[in-house]
Amino acid sequence: xxxxxxxxxxxxxxxxxxxxxxxVAVLTARARAAAAAAPARRPRASRWADRSRMVRAPLPxxxxxxxxASGLPG
Numbered sequence: 486x487x488x489x490x491x492x493x494x495x496x497x498x499x500x501x502x503x504x505x506x507x508x509v510a511v512l513t514a515r516a517r518a519a520a521a522a523a524p525a526r527r528p529r530a531s532r533w534a535d536r537s538r539m540v541r542a543p544l545p546x547x548x549x550x551x552x553x554a555s556g557l558p559g
Contacts, residue, residue: 493509532538546554
């Protein structure tokens with residue numbers, strides 16, 4: 486069960502609701518400004534756009550005489 490801890494707590498004094506609202510507004514504005522100033526992350530390329538998918542891994546020769554076929558051009 487999660488505890489219901491307050492996000493913001495007045496420790497000393499008796500803050501008026503307007504003062505708490507002003508404090509929350511300032512903290513929200515600073516958080517948004519910090520998020521806007523952070524460098525934008527480049528979205529990850531999708532697997533469909535990955536060009537390495539076009540490269541096929543070589544198929545190993547199998548079967549009788551594979552050792553001989555492995556050294557001969559196809």
